[in-house]
Amino acid sequence: MTQKIKAVSFVPRFFGAFGQFFKYMGSGDYAARCQQANKGELFAFEAEPTVITETVEVIREIEVMAPALDTVNEDGAHQLLLLLQQEARFIDFLQESIDDYADADVGAAARQIHAGCSKVLTQHFTIEVVNSxxxxxxxxxxxxxxxxxxxxxxxxxxxxxxxGTLIHPGWKVTDTRLPKVTNTESLTILAPAEVEV
Structure with missing residues (x-):
């Protein structure tokens, strides 16, 4: 019996497409599976299941706990959001509903936002792969x-x-060059209200 899959609305598809793009670019195996699916081959949930019973002994599982921060540097987070807003209008894009826009319009906007965000990363951070x-x-x-x-x-x-096989090289920050500021109180204003008089 084929499982009926519920259609995904536009907004989750749009943001999911960003994640799928980087996953596609970062994993040759994943890209190969996508190409096979594109040729019409059945997905795992569409094919008739084959039941295989096998006893497997789990030798060891490695689980890394998420880092717990004693303090949070809010100024640095606000400054990064400010830079993303200035160069890419990042906050404007995320705060506005895109349900009523055509895919072509959203794609054109995404291209500009991508260029602005890339500029921020290049100017203020040095990012290198973990494994070369x-x-x-x-x-x-x-x-x-x-x-x-x-x-x-x-x-x-x-x-x-x-x-093992290297699926993704990983990323790490090796240098941070955020501008120094003297008045951190203004960092909470990511974009001033604009009034034409």
């Missing part, structure tokens, strides 16, 4: 690897070292 190996290449991970920089997926057995 080619995607989909086989790499070896030492037993004492940094779990914050490397995320192991699949079945993890033993204490390492591990050998």
């Amino acid at each position: 190996a080619a995607e989909n290449s086989r790499i070896e991970i030492p037993a004492d690897y940094d779990a914050k920089q490397i995320k192991l997926e699949g079945r993890v057995e033993g204490a390492g070292p591990y050998t």
